[in-house]
Amino acid sequence: MSIVHLEAITKRFGDVTAVKELDLLIKEGEFFTFLGPSGCGKTTTLRMIAGFYYPTEGIVRFNERNMTTVSPENRNTGMVFQNYALFPHMTVFENVAFGLKVRKLSKDIIKEKVVEVLKKVRLDQYIDRQVSQLSGGQQQRVALARAIVIEPDILLLDEPLSNLDARLRDEMRTEILRLQQEYKITTIYVTHDQVEALTMSDRIAVFSHGVCQQVGTPTEIYNEPINDFVAEFIGETNLLNIDYLSQTTDFHSYQLHELDSKIEVKNDSANIAAYDKTDKLRMSIRPEAVIVSEQPLEGVNVFKGIVKTVQFTGAAVHTYVELTETVVIESTNLNKGPATYLNEGNEVYVQFPAEHIRVIPEMNI
Numbered sequence: 001m002s003i004v005h006l007e008a009i010t011k012r013f014g015d016v017t018a019v020k021e022l023d024l025l026i027k028e029g030e031f032f033t034f035l036g037p038s039g040c041g042k043t044t045t046l047r048m049i050a051g052f053y054y055p056t057e058g059i060v061r062f063n064e065r066n067m068t069t070v071s072p073e074n075r076n077t078g079m080v081f082q083n084y085a086l087f088p089h090m091t092v093f094e095n096v097a098f099g100l101k102v103r104k105l106s107k108d109i110i111k112e113k114v115v116e117v118l119k120k121v122r123l124d125q126y127i128d129r130q131v132s133q134l135s136g137g138q139q140q141r142v143a144l145a146r147a148i149v150i151e152p153d154i155l156l157l158d159e160p161l162s163n164l165d166a167r168l169r170d171e172m173r174t175e176i177l178r179l180q181q182e183y184k185i186t187t188i189y190v191t192h193d194q195v196e197a198l199t200m201s202d203r204i205a206v207f208s209h210g211v212c213q214q215v216g217t218p219t220e221i222y223n224e225p226i227n228d229f230v231a232e233f234i235g236e237t238n239l240l241n242i243d244y245l246s247q248t249t250d251f252h253s254y255q256l257h258e259l260d261s262k263i264e265v266k267n268d269s270a271n272i273a274a275y276d277k278t279d280k281l282r283m284s285i286r287p288e289a290v291i292v293s294e295q296p297l298e299g300v301n302v303f304k305g306i307v308k309t310v311q312f313t314g315a316a317v318h319t320y321v322e323l324t325e326t327v328v329i330e331s332t333n334l335n336k337g338p339a340t341y342l343n344e345g346n347e348v349y350v351q352f353p354a355e356h357i358r359v360i361p362e363m364n365i
């Protein structure tokens with residue numbers, strides 16, 4: 001097991017800066033996720049940890065050891081790729097045994113280790129099957145077994161589930177977590193899927209444009225995003241433009257541009273992110289925090305609107321309310337029967353509870 005320490009890592013490809021001045025400390029045994037949209041630098045960072053790329057600037061350490069320019073085969077990392085990268089015409093055994101043969105272990109030990117890991121990924125009955133005759137999910141299990149069998153210090157997973165259908169993805173998420181907890185390997189997982197990141201990770205680093213925007217546990221990132229990019233990328237949110245007006249002990253007041261109105265936000269560090277005077281500000285409120293009612297609502301931050309669309313998804317009901325021609329607010333409620341479904345076209349009251357608003361700066365690129 002290893003600690004992975006990235007110190008001021010930058011990677012440039014010609015004019016493109018794929019990763020910029022990245023500092024990260026990934027703890028021993030942690031399940032750590034790099035999350036972000038396509039092209040934000042996740043894979044490049046993973047490849048610098050694997051040794052497939054060397055940083056243009058900065059240092060990669062495993063524990064105290066400087067690994068910056070150590071070749072991949074000397075890092076003891078196991079890697080699983082999106083496209084599996086298996087040898088299709090070899091058997092499951094030959095694929096999984098590959099890394100052990102390279103390490104020149106004896107035939108008996110190789111057999112023992114391969115059988116053991118195939119049991120762990122529940123593929124032992126397929127040991128002599130050619131890989132091309134396996135399903136996508138089974139091939140991904142072979143790829144996992146091949147990465148784990150060498151007993152890596154660090155397991156690196158690059159979008160390993162993106163070629164699988166939704167049900168298999170769910171199953172494999174659980175499988176990966178089970179294996180990671182059993183082997184207690186420091187694991188770094190790359191994905192652009194926020195649900196995957198939230199459900200699997202101990203901590204998440206959210207990337208945009210080659211810059212790590214925020215590092216935190218899933219609940220920290222969801223409840224206390226540091227800017228509008230993070231708020232919007234993780235989960236659903238309603239974002240509106242605001243300007244600071246004044247404050248009391250209990251509230252901060254802002255001018256809400258789109259609604260030409262004042263808005264009150266609870267005066268608490270959980271509600272107000274750090275920002276500079278020159279930053280443009282936005283308020284974020286999650287759909288599950290927005291109250292919608294056909295009856296007038298008491299208290300601050302109440303606006304009138306018209307129900308535009310009601311979406312029923314089984315467990316939840318999403319109500320979209322038009323406050324102005326350009327402002328449509330989403331409110332999500334648990335399905336509690338017909339009373340939860342408002343009629344499209346009806347006039348309603350919308351409330352943004354002051355304790356559920358988060359004030360955040362616009363991301364600086």
Ligand SMILES: Nc1ncnc2c1ncn2[C@@H]1O[C@H](COP(=O)(O)OP(=O)(O)OP(=O)(O)O)[C@@H](O)[C@H]1O
Binds near residue numbers: 017036039041043192
């Ligand atoms: N070998 C390369 N040569 C030139 N540019 C590259 C190379 N690899 C990556 N880039 C560029 O670096 C940036 C970051 O790419 P990277 O693959 O790390 O992003 P990503 O977040 O993993 O995206 P994806 O989810 O699409 O794989 C992109 O602009 C990409 O085009």
